[in-house]
Amino acid sequence: MKVLVTVKRVEDYEVKIKVKPDGSGIVTDQMKYVVNPFDEIAVEEALRVRDASGSGEVVVATIGVADAQQQLRTALAMGADRGVHVLADGAVDPMMAAKAFKKVIEAEKPDLVILGKQAVDDDQGQVGAMLAELLGWGQGTFASKEESLESDAEKSKQPALKIANGRCDVVREVDGGLETLSLAMPCIITTELRLNLPRYASLPGIMKAKKKPVQEMKLAELVQDASARVKVVKLEPPKERKAGIKVPDVATLFDKLHNEAKVI
Amino acid sequence: MSNVLVIVEQAGGKPKKATLAGITFGQQVAQKGGGQLHLLIVGPGAAAAANEVAGYGAAKTYVVEGGAFENYLVEAYTPAVQAAAKACNATMIAGAATSTTKDLLPRVAARLDAAMASDVTAVIDAKTFKRPMWAGNVTATVELTSNVKVCSVRVAEFDAPAQGGAATAAEKLDVAVDAGGMKAKFVGRKEVKSTRPDATTADIVVSGGRGVKSAEGFKIVEQLADTLGAGIGASRAICDAGWVPNDLQIGQTGKIVAPNLYIALGISGAIQHLAGMKSSKTIVAINKDPEAPIFTVADYGLVADIATAVPELIEKIKQSR
Numbered sequence: 001m002k003v004l005v006t007v008k009r010v011e012d013y014e015v016k017i018k019v020k021p022d023g024s025g026i027v028t029d030q031m032k033y034v035v036n037p038f039d040e041i042a043v044e045e046a047l048r049v050r051d052a053s054g055s056g057e058v059v060v061a062t063i064g065v066a067d068a069q070q071q072l073r074t075a076l077a078m079g080a081d082r083g084v085h086v087l088a089d090g091a092v093d094p095m096m097a098a099k100a101f102k103k104v105i106e107a108e109k110p111d112l113v114i115l116g117k118q119a120v121d122d123d124q125g126q127v128g129a130m131l132a133e134l135l136g137w138g139q140g141t142f143a144s145k146e147e148s149l150e151s152d153a154e155k156s157k158q159p160a161l162k163i164a165n166g167r168c169d170v171v172r173e174v175d176g177g178l179e180t181l182s183l184a185m186p187c188i189i190t191t192e193l194r195l196n197l198p199r200y201a202s203l204p205g206i207m208k209a210k211k212k213p214v215q216e217m218k219l220a221e222l223v224q225d226a227s228a229r230v231k232v233v234k235l236e237p238p239k240e241r242k243a244g245i246k247v248p249d250v251a252t253l254f255d256k257l258h259n260e261a262k263v264i
Numbered sequence: 265m266s267n268v269l270v271i272v273e274q275a276g277g278k279p280k281k282a283t284l285a286g287i288t289f290g291q292q293v294a295q296k297g298g299g300q301l302h303l304l305i306v307g308p309g310a311a312a313a314a315n316e317v318a319g320y321g322a323a324k325t326y327v328v329e330g331g332a333f334e335n336y337l338v339e340a341y342t343p344a345v346q347a348a349a350k351a352c353n354a355t356m357i358a359g360a361a362t363s364t365t366k367d368l369l370p371r372v373a374a375r376l377d378a379a380m381a382s383d384v385t386a387v388i389d390a391k392t393f394k395r396p397m398w399a400g401n402v403t404a405t406v407e408l409t410s411n412v413k414v415c416s417v418r419v420a421e422f423d424a425p426a427q428g429g430a431a432t433a434a435e436k437l438d439v440a441v442d443a444g445g446m447k448a449k450f451v452g453r454k455e456v457k458s459t460r461p462d463a464t465t466a467d468i469v470v471s472g473g474r475g476v477k478s479a480e481g482f483k484i485v486e487q488l489a490d491t492l493g494a495g496i497g498a499s500r501a502i503c504d505a506g507w508v509p510n511d512l513q514i515g516q517t518g519k520i521v522a523p524n525l526y527i528a529l530g531i532s533g534a535i536q537h538l539a540g541m542k543s544s545k546t547i548v549a550i551n552k553d554p555e556a557p558i559f560t561v562a563d564y565g566l567v568a569d570i571a572t573a574v575p576e577l578i579e580k581i582k583q584s585r
Contacts, residue, residue, distance in 0.1 A: 016535065017398040026402060038517075094370070095379060122397050123516070124382045126370035129338070133374035138447030139338060141367045146454070148506025169451065173510050174363040180451035181337075187447065193500065193517055194510055229379035233392065233405040241542060244563035246554075250573050253548070253566050254580040261546045261563070263468070263525040264492060264581055 001053035001163070003046040004110035006061050006101060007039040007075050009068040010121040023234040035071045038116025040078075041191040044198035045143075046114050047079045048159035056111075057081040061104050063088050063097050063219060076209035077201030083214035084108070086222060093228040094122075096219070098130035103222040105135065110186060112161075112168060117142055117190040124230075128190035138183040140170035144192040146178060160195050266297035266390050267352050270322075271345065271359035271368070272305050277312030279305070281465045285422035286360040287320050289387065289415065293356050297390030302326065302352040303432070306344050307333045314434040321429035326351060332441040335450040336364055338371050340441045345372045347439045354412070356390065361416040361520075373414040380414040381406050383520075385421040399516040400539035419464050420522030420543055456509045463514065466495030468525045471514055471541070473499035475530015475551060475570050479507040484574045485529055491578050497521065497541075499531050515540035529570045533558025550574070 011017060012032040020027055035043075046058045060075040061084040062068050072083040086100050105113060118125030132139035145160035147153035162169040163185070172179045173192045201209070220226050247253045257264045270290035273283040287303070294301040300323040305313050307329065314325040326348040332340045345368070349357055357372060359365040361383050373380040385403070386394040392407045393415060408415075463469045470492065472485035482502070489496045497514040498507075514521055516539040526544035531537060533549070533556055541547070542561050549562035550570050559565040566573060 011398070013399065013536070017401040019402055026398070093379060095374065095377070098374060118517070120399060120516070123399070124380070125366055126373065126380055126382060129367060129370035130374035132338075133342070133371045136447075139367070139371070140448070142363065144510065149504045150506055172363075174453075176511060177453060177455040177509070179453045182449045182451050184447045192510075194504060229409045230381060231407040231409055233407050235397070235402050235404050238396070238400060238403045241547075241561050241563075243560070244547070244565060246559070246565045246567065250566065250568070250576040250580065253550075253564055254577060254584075256564050257525075257546075257548065258584060261525075263546050264584075 001049055001056040001112065002059070002110045003049050003056070003112045003114060004059045004061060004105060004108055005042045005046040005075070005080065005113070006115045007043065007071050008036040008062065008116070008119045009033050009064045009071040010036045010119055013037060013120050019235045019237050023236055025235065033067070033070065035074050036116050036119045038118060038191050038193070040198040041193065041195050042114040042116050043075045043078050043080060044196045045159060045161065045191060048157060048196070049112065049161060049163065052159050053163070059084060059108055059110065061101060062086065063092055063100055065089055069214065072214055073209050074201060076212045077205040078199055079205060082212055085214055085216045086219050087216060088219035091228040091232070092219065093230040094124050094126035094130055096223055096226060096228060097127050098134055100219055100222045101127070101131050102134045112186060112189065114189045114191060117192055128188050132188040135188070137187050139188045140168070140172060140181050140183050141190040142173045142192045143170045143189050144173040144178065144194045145171050149194055149197055154197060161189065266299040266355040267302060268294045268297070268299055268356040268358065269302045269304055269349050269352055269354035271365060272303050272313065272317055273359070273362060273364055274305055274307065274309055274313035277309035279313050279316050282362060282419045282462065283360040284425055285419040286358055286417050287317065287425040288422040289358055289384065289417040291321065291425055292387040293358070293390050296387060297356070299355070300352070302348070302354065304328070304345060304348040306341055307336070311434060318432040319427045320425045320432070322432040324352065325432050325434045326437045327434050328437050328439050332443050337446060337448055337450060338367055339446040339448060340443070341368050342371050342375055343441060344439045346375055347437055349376065351437060356413050356415065358415040358417055360419050365416050369414050369416050376412045377410065378412040378414045379408040379410040381408060382416045383418045384415045385418050396539070399535050400542070401535065418520055420520050456511055460489060461493070461495045463495035463497045463521050464519050466523055468492050468494035468527070469497050469521050469523045470494045470527045470529065471497035471499070471531060472502065472529045473531030474501050476502065476507070482508055484570060488527065488529070488574055488578055491581050499537050528558050528562070529574060531558050532556045533561065
């Protein structure tokens with residue numbers, strides 16, 4: 001099974017993001033960058049699918065600045081086989097990303113493509129479904145599984161995606177429950193948080209990753225008219241909440257809610 | 265002239281309450297862009313649901329029914345949206361952000377080569393919107409420069425639509441879908457049955473985190489919710505642990521809620537959780553840990569063990585009635 005998986009370089013989600021005073025961007029001094037957490041889950045699922053099939057490879061693709069190679073190397077250290085780096089310095093909106101990945105996929109011809117359901121920087125959550133449309137493929141967004149992340153099924157490291165006879169069955173998280181789709185392959189999958197627990201890169205994995213091949217190309221070579229049509233005009237901090245009060249006991253809490261806020 | 269098409273979701277002939285936020289957004293964009301509002305309802309029961317949304321000043325409601333639309337499949341719904349957008353010459357296509365529109369609208373955007381803004385929280389003008397980024401730690405103003413634009417709309421940020429104007433007429437739209445040619449087949453759905461109000465539209469939400477200690481311990485959350493007629497929610501940690509169904513998760517990557525009253529029980533308040541509830545009008549937090557970040561957004565904080573504090577609170581509420 002040949003699986004293509006995408007990763008994005010994002011600001012560490014543990015760090016509180018601050019806006020520059022002029023609203024032109026965020027403060028990035030000493031910023032730590034990581035693989036988008038949904039993409040780590042995508043890489044993990046791709047590795048499990050490859051390993052369960054007994055053959056094939058996992059190709060990891062990214063779009064971003066030269067330093068995004070660090071995130072590609074992280075995915076390679078987890079166990080992906082090789083990388084594709086689409087170099088882009090300027091703003092990339094979701095449609096541009098989808099158009100670029102389409103070109104990469106047409107060249108690579110994978111059986112399955114897995115993406116994170118959203119990147120935790122722009123929180124747009126669009127690329128997977130856009131890519132499926134551009135390719136004319138089926139899509140299984142928000143892939144999850146019925147078993148919990150503390151279940152034996154997860155501990156066994158089996159893929160959650162059920163692949164047989166050229167079809168991929170995917171359990172999706174939807175409002176009000178879970179839904180199962182059967183998709184003709186190749187298809188697009190986007191990952192929900194509860195699909196799996198991604199592995200850490202081992203030290204031997206990190207050493208091996210340094211020698212794994214990474215092919216570089218430029219965004220402008222893949223996408224004509226490469227300018228973002230989602231233009232970020234300005235950024236600002238959200239309205240802060242006023243600090244509240246601590247109450248000493250349940251009786252006071254009830255009194256405040258009943259007589260002051262009048263909410264119960 | 266920029267006409268607006270809003271997708272209204274329905275179940276059994278009734279519009280889903282959460283999706284009415286999309287109509288409010290549509291009214292605002294139509295007014296600011298000098299265009300007309302149109303609605304689209306798809307699936308069995310769409311015609312009946314159209315009657316329920318006839319009072320919101322839309323120029324027309326398109327109704328698409330038929331066997332191919334019985335279960336939501338993106339490959340059937342995309343051509344339905346495309347047909348309605350063409351019929352009303354829409355330059356804005358929108359819907360309340362739900363698991364359906366998050367799957368559907370990006371695909372529609374790609375088909376129409378449109379730029380899209382997700383989770384819009386405010387309308388500046390017909391092409392400029394506010395939306396959250398970085399888990400709500402940043403509010404961005406974005407401009408969509410494509411001819412056709414697509415937006416999903418954050419339910420918690422838009423009030424119910426204004427009533428007015430002549431009753432909207434429904435028009436049946438025939439959309440041919442080759443069901444056999446679709447890449448996806450619907451296999452089944454496992455619904456989490458609940459008699460409680462949906463957290464995204466409930467007036468009060470009671471939510472539980474690690475502090476409930478176990479699946480059994482979550483009952484305390486449900487008991488307070490049922491005393492108040494509230495919806496329920498949960499932190500990511502206890503959804504991942506399998507103590508509660510996944511669809512209860514509130515946060516950056518789960519449901520976004522903004523009720524009148526949000527009660528967080530045993531929730532520490534990670535940034536990702538705060539992103540999903542900090543627009544609530546009044547926030548109450550009960551947690552054993554006085555340093556828990558949830559207290560930085562709580563209007564009323566109580567440092568206490570929920571196992572003893574919550575039953576006491578339930579008793580007080582019952583006595584007051």
